[in-house]
Amino acid sequence: EVQLVESGGGLVQPGGSLRLSCAASTFTLRTYWMSWIRQAPGKGLEWVANIKQDGDETYYVDSVKGRFTISRDNAKNSLYLQMNSLGGEDTAVYYCARGMWSSRLSAFDIWGQGTMVTVSS
Amino acid sequence: DIQMTQFPSSLSASVGDRVTITCRASQSIGNNLNWYQQKPGKAPNLLIYTASTLGRGVPSRFSGSGSGTDFTLTISSLQPEDFATFFCQQTYSTPDTFGPGTKVDIK
Numbered sequence: 001e002v003q004l005v006e007s008g009g010g011l012v013q014p015g016g017s018l019r020l021s022c023a024a025s026t027f028t029l030r031t032y033w034m035s036w037i038r039q040a041p042g043k044g045l046e047w048v049a050n051i052k053q054d055g056d057e058t059y060y061v062d063s064v065k066g067r068f069t070i071s072r073d074n075a076k077n078s079l080y081l082q083m084n085s086l087g088g089e090d091t092a093v094y095y096c097a098r099g100m101w102s103s104r105l106s107a108f109d110i111w112g113q114g115t116m117v118t119v120s121s
Numbered sequence: 122d123i124q125m126t127q128f129p130s131s132l133s134a135s136v137g138d139r140v141t142i143t144c145r146a147s148q149s150i151g152n153n154l155n156w157y158q159q160k161p162g163k164a165p166n167l168l169i170y171t172a173s174t175l176g177r178g179v180p181s182r183f184s185g186s187g188s189g190t191d192f193t194l195t196i197s198s199l200q201p202e203d204f205a206t207f208f209c210q211q212t213y214s215t216p217d218t219f220g221p222g223t224k225v226d227i228k
Contacts, residue, residue: 045157045165045208045219061216095164105212107155109176111164 009115022096030074033099038092125220144209153213
């Protein structure tokens with residue numbers, strides 16, 4: 001079964017850092033644009049960042065620019081999100097998702113199960 | 122950024138009902154509109170892409186239509202497993218943005 005599995009979420013204090021990971025199984029990550037999307041409790045979906053197949057291009061929503069860094073290791077078939085200077089507004093379930101087209105803007109056909117990030121003192 | 126609105130925000134329906142959900146973009150997005158279904162505690166699942174193409178394994182009772190700024194998702198005969206929240210997403214320009222969701226629950 002094609003799947004993505006996130007890890008690395010947890011409770012972190014305001015101003016702290018966290019690194020999320022997303023591992024792909026039964027498909028090769030290197031051929032896809034990959035994204036992180038988040039969902040605050042009881043709220044809608046917000047695209048956070050994405051990265052090109054070779055990692056040479058990355059894009060972010062304005063609210064995380066300068067604080068979050070998306071990266072990938074195609075040899076390990078994995079995607080990452082380094083989150084720094086976290087605030088309460090970053091509390092959410094974070095999903096990694098596969099773009100189904102070979103372009104930056106794409107529908108997401110495979111999603112991970114999500115990992116919860118809670119920013120609180 | 123392109124703003125997406127959905128209506129209604131919630132609706133109650135019975136099994137067998139025909140259900141229609143509307144999504145509107147703040148500017149024309151062509152057919153660059155996708156629909157997702159999300160059940161509680163689960164990740165979203167792609168239902169329809171490019172406004173009207175059914176996703177892999179999605180039942181034919183789901184259909185999508187529209188172009189430009191106005192789009193609809195229709196469930197022809199609501200089934201028990203369809204009760205969920207539905208989101209639209211535009212992939213016309215960065216950042217891609219989602220609608221606020223429409224929750225469909227049991228009447």
